[in-house]
Amino acid sequence: MxxxxxxxxxxxxxxxxxxxxxxxxPCGAVVLCHGFGSSAEDIGGLLRMGERLAQAHLAxxxxxxxxxxPYEDAGTIRPASEWIPDCRSALAxxxxxDPLAGKPLGLLGLSVGGGVVIQTAALDSQVRCVVALAPxxxxxxWLRHRWLSTRGEEAWREFEKQVAQDAQQVARGEASxxxxxxxxxxxxxxxxxxxxxxxxxxxxxxxxxESVEDxxxxxxxxxxxxxxxxxxxxxxxxxxxxxxLTDGYDLYEQAGQIKDLxxxxxxxxxxxxTSWEDPVTQLCLEWLGSYLTSSASVANS
Numbered sequence: 001m002x003x004x005x006x007x008x009x010x011x012x013x014x015x016x017x018x019x020x021x022x023x024x025x026p027c028g029a030v031v032l033c034h035g036f037g038s039s040a041e042d043i044g045g046l047l048r049m050g051e052r053l054a055q056a057h058l059a060x061x062x063x064x065x066x067x068x069x070p071y072e073d074a075g076t077i078r079p080a081s082e083w084i085p086d087c088r089s090a091l092a093x094x095x096x097x098d099p100l101a102g103k104p105l106g107l108l109g110l111s112v113g114g115g116v117v118i119q120t121a122a123l124d125s126q127v128r129c130v131v132a133l134a135p136x137x138x139x140x141x142w143l144r145h146r147w148l149s150t151r152g153e154e155a156w157r158e159f160e161k162q163v164a165q166d167a168q169q170v171a172r173g174e175a176s177x178x179x180x181x182x183x184x185x186x187x188x189x190x191x192x193x194x195x196x197x198x199x200x201x202x203x204x205x206x207x208x209x210e211s212v213e214d215x216x217x218x219x220x221x222x223x224x225x226x227x228x229x230x231x232x233x234x235x236x237x238x239x240x241x242x243x244x245l246t247d248g249y250d251l252y253e254q255a256g257q258i259k260d261l262x263x264x265x266x267x268x269x270x271x272x273x274t275s276w277e278d279p280v281t282q283l284c285l286e287w288l289g290s291y292l293t294s295s296a297s298v299a300n301s
Contacts (some may be wrong), residue, residue: 001054010066010089011082016040017063017090020050021099028128028292029059029100031090033109033116035270036136036215037077037181037204039069042110043196045272049108052281056289061094065113067211069202075178077207078214079112079139087120091127104128104292108284110270111243112136115220118251121230122223129231129291131284134243134269137221137251142243143212147186149241155186163216166209176210184212185242221251228256233287235280237267260287 002021007014017040030053034042040062041047050060064070065086067077077083087107094100106129107117114135121127136142147156166177182193184207197203224232232255236248245263252261262283267276 001051006061006093008063008089008093010086013066013082013086015063015066015086015089016070017061018050019059019061019094019097020054021059022054022057024057026059026099026103027057028104028106029061029094029097030106030108030288030292031087031094031117032060032062033083033087033107033113034062034065034068035109035111035113036079036185037068037207038113039064039202041202042113043200043203043270043272045110045270045277048272048277049281049284052285053288056285057293058288059094059097059100061090063090065116069204075204075206075208075211076176077204077211079116080214080216080218082214083112083116084119084123087116088124091120091124095126106130106288106292108133108288110134112139112142112215112218115139115218118227118232119220119223121232122220122226127230129233129288130227131233131235131287132251133235133271133280133284134237134240134248135220135234135251136218136243137224137247139215139218141247143185143215145244146242150186150188159186163209163212167213170210176208178206178208179212181205181207221247221254224251224255229258231258231260231287231291233260233262233283235262235264235283237269237271237276238263238265239267240269242269 004019066082108131109117110133114132
């Protein structure tokens with residue numbers, strides 16, 4: 001396999017990514033989308049996913065969303081207003097690569113990135129198939145769930161108030177307030193978080209409250225029904241501590257055919273670097289391979 005560093009543009013912003021090409025001519029390609037506060041490799045998970053895709057004769061493009069590492073404005077992520085255009089630009093960039101001319105493209109994303117691939121597929125009828133790993137369907141509900149789970153209703157209301165006040169300050173031309181990522185997601189084990197930051201310095205330590213306000217408006221769940229009849233596989237950990245499994249059942253019910261929901265017993269929210277990574281990878285390869293490397297035809301593809 002060959003790894004190619006690339007740059008492309010989204011709404012005038014320069015984005016960086018890596019294409020992994022298989023040894024032989026690719027049958028198709030997959031855009032890989034990282035989660036909230038992460039970056040292109042997604043603590044190594046998307047790097048390894050790209051390598052496994054190459055072994056299955058599929059190219060892949062992983063990239064860092066706007067406002068993420070390694071950009072100068074890291075910490076200013078806007079999933080609702082910028083990440084969907086970023087993903088669509090990544091697809092457009094791949095389509096103009098000569099080895100992929102006329103080849104099918106798919107999407108794979110984790111968490112907030114999982115929500116991105118759902119909304120992007122709904123808006124881009126040329127996407128052949130989708131895999132969403134524990135996707136965030138509603139940014140406001142997701143953050144509220146995290147805060148209520150660890151810090152309670154009163155703390156959540158105070159956090160909402162801070163975000164609203166910050167939006168007013170930004171409207172007056174003032175800079176958005178910065179908050180520790182640990183607090184934005186209402187995490188509860190600071191020692192584990194610091195160890196993760198030390199191991200993966202690409203993770204964002206801080207985020208602007210403007211980023212939070214934008215995440216409040218992230219609503220990919222409103223688009224899931226528009227993916228059909230193209231194939232959607234949703235994968236969830238039964239022990240997901242970040243995005244409740246009930247959201248997975250709701251998304252599955254709202255989605256049209258062709259659809260599939262896989263629930264892994266005992267698995268956490270993020271399966272990278274755990275014993276569940278290989279089973280998740282196998283489920284992803286199975287779905288993507290079925291629709292990108294075979295002659296299977298899907299309406300609107």
